[in-house]
Amino acid sequence: MTTSTPTPSVFGAVHLGYLVIETDRFADWRRFGTDAIGMHHDTLDTDRMRFRLDDQECRFLLRRGPAEDVVAIGWHVDDHATFEQIEARIRTHGVPVTEGTAEEAALRGVERLVRFPGPKRIAQELYTTPVKATRPLRMHSAGFVTGASGMGHIALTSTKPAHIRGYFTTVFDARLTDYIDETISGAKLRIRFLRVNERHHSIAVAATRGLPVDPIRTRIQHLNVQVRELDDLAQSYQRVCELGFDMALSVGQHTNDKELSYYARTPSGFEWEVGWNPIVVDESTWQPATHQGISIWGHKPVGQTIVDKLDQFRRGARSLTRHEDVVPALSGTGIPDD
Template sequence: MEITALGYVGIKSSQSEQWSRMATDLLGMQRVDGAAKVQAYRMDDRKQRLIVDGSDDSGLAVMGWEVADAAALDRLAGRLEDHGVKVTRGARALAEQRHVTELISVQDPANNTIEVFWGAARASDPFRPGRPISGFRTGPLGMGHVVLNVEEVEPLLQFYRDLLGFKVSDYGLTPYKLYFFHVNGRHHSFAMVGSGRRALHHFMVELGSLDDVGQGYDLAQLENGRVAYTLGRHTNDHMTSFYVNTPSGFFIEYGWGGRVIDPKTWQPHETFDGPSLWGHERLYMPEEQRKRLRDMRLSAAARGIRVPDPSVPPLNCPWLDTVIAQE
């Protein structure tokens, strides 16, 4: 498997100032200068992780996936071309805008744009969060994860699993098809929901401390309509999180304590207990749909379903390491 991590996410939204306030004041990202009409945000020692292009309101613009080196990029490009996928070599100007050495661009079967790159640039100055947080869990696990609403799962399953080499972590088949994929030790870096729609559902960022999440939850509740899912814990990746509504109509999951797996020994399996052990009340849903998901959580509780408490590895954040060294 050439792809090693989710490197960055790009979106298109004309609501640039609303994005800036949310990304910095609530999420704790650091805004950095971008090109004209483009805002970029740091989460760690990378020059950017989130890109907000103000040219239109089309939502998800790009998912940037990382490979180790030029040879890995060439292998993946060759395999895609051998299977009839059009591969475009990124221009030097685009690579410089993305702060990478080299990249290619392809479209998945649902016309989502994917960039695969190597050689991400490191910032020369330390990460300065937009609000006091311990930092984001990135490093070898990547930026976080992305979840897509899709019209049909099967064509995308063949593309992401068989061509890109993503590995299935687990899946559900009812009431709709739902697949989770890993590319490293993070339980999933990508997932797709066969909802019949084509749109970004959410992306997730993981914090270094449960208190970061709890304090973010307090801040989010100060804004009318900001919280989309209440605080809760997922069954499959064990993440404790809440979700916020973004200015672009999709969600961001803000979490801690995500499961780290061993990709060499992990076995994909079907899940049956619903998405959450507790919490994650979907405030945006009609009551009938909320009740169905609530009943699934109550069933899990009645059966005593539990998952292990997280064994959280060191944050692996150069910014935090610098602060600790100075202290």
């Protein structure tokens, strides 16, 4: 009898690298990204611009279009062997992989990339070699934490959270870090936190318990960047308020990763979390746990009206009739979840 040899894990060799955002609100996004959050900005042409956090040439690519949403996620893998291993996994499951064009790679600040379908119609892109920028950073910040932890995290809402967990486990050997149970406006939520490296989580997946509704219009609920200094958190919070951008949640501290953060609302409608000093997972001792509530303190809604809450309920009701794409071939039906 022959037995198959399991493929080596790619955990730890994968890092959140960049995001592609489609928007028609370029002027607002430039003010938000540069003047409020404090990132380095580069205008490419009338239809494309980029933000930097570090010496990588692109961390956020904004292209003109109607989605007002994140449309692609770039994952940096450490070497060509890992790149080929992940690509082979995807093809083995019968999922198409396409080579990015030279222009697409240049816009994202990478040497080459491949693209494949992802949950919620967010394209997933792999690359190995980022292009280093020659121009010095111009930022209202002492710097952002990237490196081995990646550039931050994304958070999704889903009616099929086990499928999304299965997807990232199948593709990247993602590990479950922990859960949070929370009740918001009477709705019971369970949030799964998944890591692909030392960062506490690179993906969070929130779902409503007992009723398969998704009250969020956008494909992602929020994205996160991590500042190096506490002063940068406080000063960017002040800039967001003074410049007239909406604050979604005030400064607070999370129960699970202990990160201090706030959430601003982007010109496209999804939220942007600026955080400081989350814990780093020790793989030798870590055990998943369930935390009650997202915050130890703070993270209070800012400026939310009854109209806003009604809009959320309407969106949730509409989601009952909307198909959610989770790429079944990569969703790992045998992966346990609860």
